[in-house]
Amino acid sequence: MSESMDSTVEGTSALSSDKGRTTIADQVVAKIAGIAARDVSGVHALGGGTARAVGALRDRFPGSRTNVSQGVSVEVGERQSAVDVEIIADYGVSIADLASGIRRNVILAVERMTGLEVTEVNIDVLDVYLEDDSDDDDNAQPAAVEPARVL
Numbered sequence: 001m002s003e004s005m006d007s008t009v010e011g012t013s014a015l016s017s018d019k020g021r022t023t024i025a026d027q028v029v030a031k032i033a034g035i036a037a038r039d040v041s042g043v044h045a046l047g048g049g050t051a052r053a054v055g056a057l058r059d060r061f062p063g064s065r066t067n068v069s070q071g072v073s074v075e076v077g078e079r080q081s082a083v084d085v086e087i088i089a090d091y092g093v094s095i096a097d098l099a100s101g102i103r104r105n106v107i108l109a110v111e112r113m114t115g116l117e118v119t120e121v122n123i124d125v126l127d128v129y130l131e132d133d134s135d136d137d138d139n140a141q142p143a144a145v146e147p148a149r150v151l
Contacts, residue, residue, distance in 0.1 A: 014115035015078070015079070015114075015115050016078070024114050024116065025076070026074050026076050028114070029074045029076050029081050029083070029110055029114060029116070030069035030072045030073065030074045030083075031069045032109050032110050032114065033069075033072050033074060033083045033085065033109070033110055033121075034046060034068040034069045034070065034071070034072040034085075035068050035109070036102075036105040036106045036108070036110070037072065037085050037087065037102050037105065037106055038068070039105055040098065040101045040102050040105050041093075041101075042089060042090050042093035042097075042098045042101070043087050043088075043089065043090070043098065043102065044087075044088040044089060044090045045071075045087070045088040045129070046070050046071030046085065046086060046087055046088075047070040047071030047086055047088075048071070048086055048126050071086040071087065072084070072085050072086075076116065077116075079116065079117060080116060080117045080118070080119050081110060081114070081116045081117070081118055081119070082118070082119050082121075082122075083106055083110065083118060083120070083121045083122070084121075084122045084123075084124070085102060085106065085121065085123050086123075086126050087102070087123060087125055087126065088126060088127045088128070088129050089125050089127075089128050089129065090128070090129050091128050091129060091130045091131070095125055098125075099123045099125075102121065102123055103121045103123070106118065106121045107121060
């Protein structure tokens with residue numbers, strides 16, 4: 001084996017050298033992955049209902065920031081990371097294409113910015129957003145009663 005192959009096998013990486021070691025917090029990778037996932041066209045939101053409700057409440061306070069890692073969980077090791085993303089997809093978008101785009105964006109961003117190898121990106125599609133969905137159903141008017149179409 002060549003000398004460079006030996007060093008790779010022994011576990012050195014761009015984050016570790018004879019001059020020191022760099023560690024990256026899970027939250028850093030989660031933020032990078034969250035921003036990368038949001039950049040994909042067809043992603044309406046990240047996170048489940050509770051996380052989005054808390055995020056919406058937090059956004060109402062002056063000076064607060066959007067939690068870009070909402071809906072993202074990660075595991076970070078010395079040389080590798082794994083990412084889980086929960087999304088709400090826009091209606092009409094191919095979910096398979098959307099998942100592929102999210103995976104590609106997340107992997108490129110995390111690997112480029114951190115030097116960590118991304119071993120997997122798991123995507124959970126929790127809901128589909130419809131343009132006419134009302135976030136405030138309490139103020140909705142009752143629907144007109146239509147006659148039964150099937151007897």
